[in-house]
Amino acid sequence: MSPLTITAQDAATGPVLEITGNLDYATAPELRKIVNGLTVAAGQLLVLDLAGLDFCDSSGISALLSARSLAIEQGAGTALAAVPANTARILRTVGLDRVFTIHPDVSAATARSAAAR
Structure with a gap:
């Protein structure tokens, strides 16, 4: 693991x-803790770069x-980048590809967001 x-x-x-690594039952609370400590301003984009994700279970989702x-x-958007x-x-x-905006990499996600401003 x-x-x-x-x-x-x-x-x-x-x-x-x-x-990076495994996002599962044991580690998902760590992501929640970090996200809860973030300040994302209205109109910004929170990008979750998953290029190094090895494993993701339902707790990770x-x-x-x-x-x-x-x-x-907070009035911001979210994008997933480099989803394995x-x-x-x-x-x-589970139909979440219609819920999340998914980009091939972080550059594409941030460029799309910058262009939308």
Whole structure:
């Protein structure tokens, strides 16, 4: 099992969280804690970079949804970037590919957000 690592960075469009390792029952509370401590201004975009995600279970999906909810409460948007194939398949299966905005990478997510301003 790969330990979860979450690195926060600020982009011109809003915060970017790089999530690597396993996002599961044991580690999902860590993502929730970090997201709850973020300040996302109205009109910004919270990007969750999943390029390094090795595994994601239903608890991890729930934590991603919590991040989306927090952003919406603050008047911001959310985007997933570089979603691994196995996680993308889960998102499609449960219909969350229609809930999340998904981009091939962080650059595409932030460029799209910047262009929308």
